[in-house]
Amino acid sequence: MRTEQVALDAMYTRLEQMRREALQRREDARFSSDGTPAGRFNRDALQHRYSQELAALNAAEDKLCFGRLDRDPAALAAFGPGAGGSAGSGSASAPESAPSPADEADAQRVIDEHSAEATIHIGRMGLTDGTAARRQILIDWRAPASAPFYTATALEPQGVIRRRHLQTRRRQVTGVADEYLQGDPDAQPAGGGHDDLGAAGNSALLEALNAPRTGRMQDIIATIQSEQDKIIRADRSGVLVVQGGPGTGKTVVALHRAAYLLYTHRERLGGHGVLVLGPNRTFLEYIGQVLPSLGESSVVLATIGSLYPGVEATDPDTPRAAELKGRAMMAGVVENAVLALQAMPRRTKLIEYDRGTLRLEPSLLAKAQRRAWGSRLPHNRARAVFVKAVLDGLAQQVAGRPGVKQAPEAEQQPPDLDGIRTDLAQDPDVMGALAALWPALTPQRVIGELFSDPRRLAFAAPTLSAAQRDALLRPAGSPWTVPDVPLLDEAAELLGELGAADRAAAQRRARRREDLQFAQESLDALDSAAAGQEDSGIGFTVGMLSAEDLAELHEDNPFDLSTADRAAADREWTYGHVIVDEAQELSAMAWRMVMRRVPAKSMTLVGDIAQTSDPAGATAWGKALRGFVGDRWRLAELTVNYRTPGEIMDVAARVLAKIVPELSPPESVRRTGSRPWAQRVDAAELGAAAGRAAAAELAEHDEGQLAVLVPDELGADVLAAVQAAVPGAGTDAGPHHRVSVLTVRQAKGLEFDAVVLVEPATMVQQSKRGWGDLYVALTRATQRLGIVHHRALPLQLDDLLDRR
Numbered sequence: 001m002r003t004e005q006v007a008l009d010a011m012y013t014r015l016e017q018m019r020r021e022a023l024q025r026r027e028d029a030r031f032s033s034d035g036t037p038a039g040r041f042n043r044d045a046l047q048h049r050y051s052q053e054l055a056a057l058n059a060a061e062d063k064l065c066f067g068r069l070d071r072d073p074a075a076l077a078a079f080g081p082g083a084g085g086s087a088g089s090g091s092a093s094a095p096e097s098a099p100s101p102a103d104e105a106d107a108q109r110v111i112d113e114h115s116a117e118a119t120i121h122i123g124r125m126g127l128t129d130g131t132a133a134r135r136q137i138l139i140d141w142r143a144p145a146s147a148p149f150y151t152a153t154a155l156e157p158q159g160v161i162r163r164r165h166l167q168t169r170r171r172q173v174t175g176v177a178d179e180y181l182q183g184d185p186d187a188q189p190a191g192g193g194h195d196d197l198g199a200a201g202n203s204a205l206l207e208a209l210n211a212p213r214t215g216r217m218q219d220i221i222a223t224i225q226s227e228q229d230k231i232i233r234a235d236r237s238g239v240l241v242v243q244g245g246p247g248t249g250k251t252v253v254a255l256h257r258a259a260y261l262l263y264t265h266r267e268r269l270g271g272h273g274v275l276v277l278g279p280n281r282t283f284l285e286y287i288g289q290v291l292p293s294l295g296e297s298s299v300v301l302a303t304i305g306s307l308y309p310g311v312e313a314t315d316p317d318t319p320r321a322a323e324l325k326g327r328a329m330m331a332g333v334v335e336n337a338v339l340a341l342q343a344m345p346r347r348t349k350l351i352e353y354d355r356g357t358l359r360l361e362p363s364l365l366a367k368a369q370r371r372a373w374g375s376r377l378p379h380n381r382a383r384a385v386f387v388k389a390v391l392d393g394l395a396q397q398v399a400g401r402p403g404v405k406q407a408p409e410a411e412q413q414p415p416d417l418d419g420i421r422t423d424l425a426q427d428p429d430v431m432g433a434l435a436a437l438w439p440a441l442t443p444q445r446v447i448g449e450l451f452s453d454p455r456r457l458a459f460a461a462p463t464l465s466a467a468q469r470d471a472l473l474r475p476a477g478s479p480w481t482v483p484d485v486p487l488l489d490e491a492a493e494l495l496g497e498l499g500a501a502d503r504a505a506a507q508r509r510a511r512r513r514e515d516l517q518f519a520q521e522s523l524d525a526l527d528s529a530a531a532g533q534e535d536s537g538i539g540f541t542v543g544m545l546s547a548e549d550l551a552e553l554h555e556d557n558p559f560d561l562s563t564a565d566r567a568a569a570d571r572e573w574t575y576g577h578v579i580v581d582e583a584q585e586l587s588a589m590a591w592r593m594v595m596r597r598v599p600a601k602s603m604t605l606v607g608d609i610a611q612t613s614d615p616a617g618a619t620a621w622g623k624a625l626r627g628f629v630g631d632r633w634r635l636a637e638l639t640v641n642y643r644t645p646g647e648i649m650d651v652a653a654r655v656l657a658k659i660v661p662e663l664s665p666p667e668s669v670r671r672t673g674s675r676p677w678a679q680r681v682d683a684a685e686l687g688a689a690a691g692r693a694a695a696a697e698l699a700e701h702d703e704g705q706l707a708v709l710v711p712d713e714l715g716a717d718v719l720a721a722v723q724a725a726v727p728g729a730g731t732d733a734g735p736h737h738r739v740s741v742l743t744v745r746q747a748k749g750l751e752f753d754a755v756v757l758v759e760p761a762t763m764v765q766q767s768k769r770g771w772g773d774l775y776v777a778l779t780r781a782t783q784r785l786g787i788v789h790h791r792a793l794p795l796q797l798d799d800l801l802d803r804r
């Protein structure tokens, strides 16, 4: 252990040194501007880069090093320095504080050289010793040389003699646990004692799994399992579908895969970024710390509801409307809705013009319309083609009109059509009439009117029944729902960008809003700095500045320079890789939107067909993906449940058999000895019983989180009763409450130490995916499950411990 402490001390010393250097670089950058706009831009870019670098170094503090491999030098030659059964493609380096391209090759050389050494330490990031020789003292967990730490076995040792797990608290080594994969332990190379802590990897894993939940997902770099490692390091290209039951680590694996891909393909992906899509905001907050803790920031976390810039939809819609809006045929409905706004009048329209009355005849308009369609441009760009064609026709009208006075010398010459057209184009009445015929459209207007105007909907969706259309109608100005967002995106695709002038105005407005918000935040920060707190880093007097002043300063001084910021704000941004979590929930229309973001189709889709709850979600992967990638996707499966103890999974497995009989339940990695229980109470007592169970849980356990999971219709009553028993119980999950009352939709993807499930029979009946909801609810607990019910329990739950 002493040897390991010496090694760890050297790593932290080096980390400190790198932090000081990065801090200094950031300080130097602060004063680097020569005062010109370009100088200020460069200063901000540098400061931004060094801040990110610092954030990555700070994130490396916890569990900087967690493993060591002693390798057989003879076997190394055979396996190569980057020996690791499942190492993915691409060249990996061990970037130390974001090296510039010039020294990246150097870093590569160093790691390769070092990887040929017999003993390597594995940790959160790569570190050299800081000398000119650049001796590698720590290897990034993502480097090829680290792969055997996760995948070597006694059967396939991959050149590893000994694998050592290091336990650390803060900067102290608190234990080492060794596994010998080949040879005689007594004959192993020296360097650290052999503390017998049992099956080394397993004890670290079980410790992580049994730890109380905090409301935030943690990284798993020290305990990645072999089947998970294969997925994390799988080739970047193409579509990889990861199917796995609840708790098999799909989410955590997907996040580690994002970190791995960014590390391995930094040059390619750094600039394009990686998009991670999750089911809702709470979920994104739950997983939000994992990638920063892995030192990665070029990742955009989004939901389907937030993927269209400028709209943040969170409302779900009614199940009927959600199912209809998710259907692939909606693409045609949106197209029809745009076409309806290009419809031409059947009667001639007259416009008063200073050289006489102009006639907008149906034949002229139809010709202009055909020309605009023939251009194959999206609506807003085809508008210029339409307008030009009509103005041409009108100019002819004006030129050919008897009585239009011409100068005597001009009478011999052909009429000046260009001049007439220019005149017409400046006439507000003429241009107003044309703008009404082929208006500049926003997606918000098209979709808003589609669902609030029965005539428009009837025109655009002739194949839907009257009852179906009724289900879609809503008052004008209603807030956007999540299923609206793919339709907005679809409309944006058909409409194209607004014209330059419209776009510039919209951008100015949006920018101004953001700047004002930024300015207000900066002023708040400065206020607190003035009150004696830490310097916020903005070096000018603020006493006299308003948010508006500061916003103006910011206008030509952009701070939003990161790939992630730019990508999130740009609807047409294309990502280097897209990861979709809970991918089974995506509707056909949502898939269309996501696929547009990744034309190269480099994607990882993780999910569980058995957990589908969205009415428009998938029931089979092949069916969901066929329209986009045919059968060019590959499947990987995760089979071990790390979350749900065996006692709970036994119950959940019977529910799974009801949903998808052919799917095998994941095997739980542990049993806890705690049997799930059920308590039958009067209907009026459901909330109070759940409240008592929650209060008892808090009394018995000092740490950890509990969720009361309710059918949608019982939510408000149960919440009131639980809050009476446990003041402070919340309606959202997260680190702020120890007890939350949630619907299944809200609990999707999350986990809790204990779950109290209310009235399963109602949950099953609440939608056509009710059994899936019950399955999700049953599999959220890491330790304890209880059920309170009044109605008879579904048969699948009949052997629970009866608690009266």
Ligand SMILES: Nc1ncnc2c1ncn2[C@@H]1O[C@H](COP(=O)(O)OP(=O)(O)OP(=O)(O)O)[C@@H](O)[C@H]1O
Pocket (backbone or CB within 6 Å): 205, 208, 209, 217, 218, 220, 223, 224, 225, 228, 244, 245, 246, 247, 248, 249, 250, 251, 252, 253, 608, 611, 642, 643, 748, 749, 750, 751, 779
């Ligand atoms: N190798 C591992 N080491 C430590 N913890 C792990 C490991 N794999 C998974 N876990 C933990 O198991 C729990 C479940 O993981 P995760 O949420 O990723 O599963 P999931 O398959 O996405 O589940 P669900 O589909 O039910 O939402 C998490 O707490 C995760 O950190």
